[in-house]
Amino acid sequence: MPDCTFSKDSAMMDITPVENMFILEYMRGAPGEYVKVYLCGLMQCYSPALSSHDIEKATGLCAEDIYDAFCYWQNLGLVRITNNDPLKVEYRNCKRIQLSAEPSLQPCRYTELIERLSAVMSGRVLSMNELRKVYDWAEVFGFEQDTIVLLADYCVNNRKKGAKVSINYMDTVAKAWADSGVNTVEQAMRQIEEYEELNSGAAKLLKRWRAGRRPTEDELKMYAVWTREWGFDDNAIFAAAAVTTGASRPSFDYLNAVLLSYKEEGITDEESIAEHRRDKDMRAEMARLTFKRAHIKRSPTFDERELIGSWVDEMNIPREMVLLAAEYSIGAAKPFLMIKKLIEEWHKAGVKTVKAARAHHEEAQSQQRPPVKTSHAKYNYPQRKYTAEELAHIAVSLADEETDEERI
Template sequence: MNFKREIIKDFYLRDTCVENIFINEYMTQAPGDYVKVYLFAIMYADFDLQMSNETIAKHLGMEDEDVLKAWSYWEKMGVVKKHYEKASDKFRYQVEFLNLKERVYGKKPKLQKTESKVPDRLKELMADDTIKDMYSEIERITGRLFTGKEPSEILSWIDDYNATPEMIVYAYSYCVKKKNHSNHKYVAAVVKEWTAQGLKTIEQIEDYLEETDNRHYLYKRVLRALGFLRNATEEEKRVMDTWFDQMGFSIEKVLDACKKTTGISNPNINYINSVLKAWSNGVDKPTPAHEEGKTGTGSISKVMKYYEELRASNELKAEGRRAEVYSRIPRVKEIEEESREIGLQISRVMLSGGNDVKNRIRDMKYRVDSLNEEKAYLMTENNFKIDYMDMVYHCPLCRDTGTQDTGDRCICFAERLAAIQKMD
């Protein structure tokens, strides 16, 4: 029995192979028109068809001069090689597309020339099967081959940071999957951070990442309760850490303190800190420093009253939209209540510790994601926008509080104050 594949005669219906090395290492840095020239010409090169620079320019809507510049650029990058018909004529030449795999592998002897700069202990490791496996696994994770000094720099982490091959592979996996980074300098910073924390095993690293992620979740809960959608600053993190680690407050108690900011003109972490300190010392409610000496009268008081009324009006409208959705889709209310309860459970588990915390939190977060997907489906299927129940603010910059996330007064505050003073 013989087998035969049908030959497609129209080459426009065929496929053109482009090396991944070109896409990953060269294309991303090249001018767009130069990439167009490369791809258009390599299509014709696969079928050994004649194509002049003038014709390429016409097809691509470019100037002839730009096509010539493209070939000079690619030759300089080592991607193609020009073969001149006459040494005296620099404008007529044949273009050879070079094998980029050979070019990359051709760089490796340069690494051997600098081996004398590599510590003796690392020289021995280069021939070790563990290191070879490490290199192979990293290339698999990143989806590219090593270039330049990357292999030797990776080895230096073992000597400089006392990192293990297992840790380095895990760092690459973490950076690619979680941070969308495969640059070895970025990975080096991660490895350095882990070793500086005294982490030595994968289990220790995972526990460290889990703890970091859990604490980040608590930070977000607090800021969200204050109406902020940004990440916490380093100083805010330090202050919040004292609430959980030194004062021993639960997340529920901290959120109760956040409720004390209702009606406060500039809710912030420092105010919450003063509330919690007072509670820790047995005092019911502190007098905020920024409120001391203020009479609460005058134009500023009128502006703050305006914001309070505006927020109340917006909340009333949002409640109406929520009631409309709950009436038409009762399941949405059930989903939100279950998600809220799971959020409280996650906070309790984070702070309580105990056995199998990591798996329990992972399962609960997975359940919340599933609930959110179901809610989104139900909303769209019933012709509601996903954010239909959300609060709609008159000023999205400050969310009708008069104060932006940076702590600065919003521009709308000055405008409203000027309007009130003018009426007065």
């Protein structure tokens, strides 16, 4: 049987029927360039003599843009791409799609949604893969269409890229909302408010640390644990952040460890944290003064600071007594152990004042002095006293004896 076709010129004089359902349900929400591609492709279905180059010429689009357009229509179920190179497209009947029982084959119900998203995103045309994610938000996450529009508006207005915000970022936010049980606009609004509170607090921390970036999702989750589970408010967290000032690289992990220690001690409000910090600073200063008074060149360790603090706070040893013990330890082989020994002795003896401590120390020193050595009894002969004349006579006699010896 011969293969017969109309000539290419006949297409100009022919007609291309367009379903009213396409015009009423699909066309209004579609980008104008994509409508051109759909109509030209439909014309090619009725006039096979036309080539892809004719479509490019008629639409003024390149091959890549034409492919994106067909991907858009494929995502709506109106066409099916059967081959990519060369590009082959199979058109489907709009009425059949509308009457189909399968939700995925009824994309016209999202026409209004796509139109609203396009308006929110400054006329941006979503690709096939991007639209697939949008449909997942509705069909998998169960979002209302108003919720999806709110999601897009929130992401566009809270990212520097604006309307060019990544669909992957929007999908991340959508998943976070879904994990929190968000479906309706009201639930989404509450989620946004809570997120903004977390983001604001976390951002202030980063600004305090001079980190020029936004908080990560993991950091926001950590901040949420601090505020929602551990009971810290923003002011308490900022008060605790003062601990990280001396760190070379302050971080959320470091602050998390600090807050965990406070939580375990039952310290969760700003005032308690500030008081705890003052006590800690006083202990550190007392330890520094003690080491300085004892002429110890190194810095006190954490355990040594805590021990000195316990003498003052728990054993009620006056600070002046601790410094006195430090003075007494100067020159000792192990001065800190000497200080510790004196404090324990004074505490055991009930010594409460510096005066009493001095007296106790002097008494202990006197008991440790060695006894004065005396001559043995058998050498203690009675001593004879000589007059000046007797001493002179003895000297003369000794001189004569020396002269006699020389003569001999």
